[in-house]
Amino acid sequence: MLVENPLALRYILPDDVYLLRNEKPAFAITDSTAPLPEPIAEAPIQVTAPAAEQAVNITETPAPIVAEPVINITPPQPIVQIPVVPQPATQTPASAFKYLGGFGKQFLVLVNYPAHEFMDDAHLNALEATLGRIGFIRADIAIFNLHQHAGKTYAEIREHFKPERTLIMGADALPQGLKQPPTNQVIRAGNRSLLYTFSFTDMLGNKENTRAFWEQVKTI
Template sequence: MKVDNPQAFAYIMQEEIYLLNKDKGLCTGSAIEEQAPTETVPVHSPAQPAALVAAEQSMALATPVLNTPITPQPIVQTPDNEFNYLGKNNKNFVVLVNYANEEHIAASHLAALESILKRKDLTLDDVAILNVNKYAPVKLTALAAHFTPKKLVIMGADSLPEGIGKLPLNQPLQGKKTHVLYSFSFDEMMSSNDNKKLFWEHMKTL
C-alpha cells in the first residue's frame, strides 16, 4: 500500500510500527497540539427538529438562578370593619338610621324608639343602633359579618345598605337568617300618626 503522507498511518496502524526514523520528527508533540481543537462547541444535528431546539432554549431560560436573592413581598392585612353604634346588640337586633349631624340618633327619636322597644320587652342593650351616615356606603356583607343580625330594621331610604337589593316598603321579609323590615325614617314617622301606627304594627311581628 502506497501512502503519500506518512502521517496518514496514524489512523490505521500504531505509530512505532509504520513510522521510519526520518519521519518521526514530523509527528512531534507540538505538531499534534497545533492540530488538536482548542474548544468543543456543541452543534445541534440538522436532523433535530426545530421545535425541540426551541423547547430546550425555553427551558434554559426558565431555569431559576439559585444564587439570585428573592425579596419577600410585604403582607398587607385588611383591618376588620369597626362600627361605632349605640347599644350592645345582645339579641342581634340591628336598627339602621341616617343622621348627618348626630353621632348616633336624635334624642327625641331615641326616646321614641326606646318606648317602642319597651313594648316589645327589649332594652337598648338588646339592640345596635347604627348611624350609616358615618360609613356611607355601608355594605350589607360588612354588617352581616360584624353584627350577625337576626332582626334588621331599616329606617328610611337613605339607610339602605349597599347590596341588599330592592325592598318593599313596610312589608316585613323573613330571610334564612334575618327578619328584615324596611320602613319610614323617624322624620317621616314622627310627623304622621298613621305612619307611627303602621310602623308599630310591623314592629310587633319582629
C-alpha cells in the first residue's frame, strides 16, 4: 500500500512500524512539539539626532546699556557788583505823647508848664509826695505836659492812654474838646474816674485850696 502522507500511517497501522535505515529519510516526521530555533536577535538601531538638534541653543542676553549721567558744567557767571545807593538818613520822630513816669497803674496827670518839659521841680516834688501818701509812685503815673502837645484833643489823649484815673491840674491843663468839670469833685464813669482841681501855683501857700485838693484826690 502506497501512502503519500506518512502521518496517516499511525491511523492505518496500529502496531509499531519499523523502517529500514535507507527508508528513514523518506519518512522523516517533523515533531511539532520540538522547540523552535531562537530568533536571531537583531542589533538595536541607534537613531542619531541631527547635530543641529543635539546642540543646546544658548542665547546670551546682552547686558543692558547704562547711560552715563550727563553732567552739565555751566561756566561760572561773572559777579556783577550792584552799586549801593546811600539812603538818606532818617530820624525816628519823637513820640507824639511824651510823658514822665511809668504809667503802671493807668494814672494820668494833665499839667501845663510852658517853661518846662514836664513840670516845675518844686511842684513835681509836692505832687509825688501827695500821691505817695495814697500809694502811688512815679512808676504808676504819667505826667503829660499839655503845653508840649499843643492841639491834642481830649479824645486823642484818652484814646492813646486809656487811663483809669485822670487828674487835671488847673484851667490851662484842660485839653481841647473837654468841657470844664466841677472843681474838686470826682466824676466816675464805670471803672474810670476824673478829678479837676487847682494848679500847684494856686495851691502852694493856700491852705484851703490844698485841703480841698487833698480831700478829693485821696478818693480818686
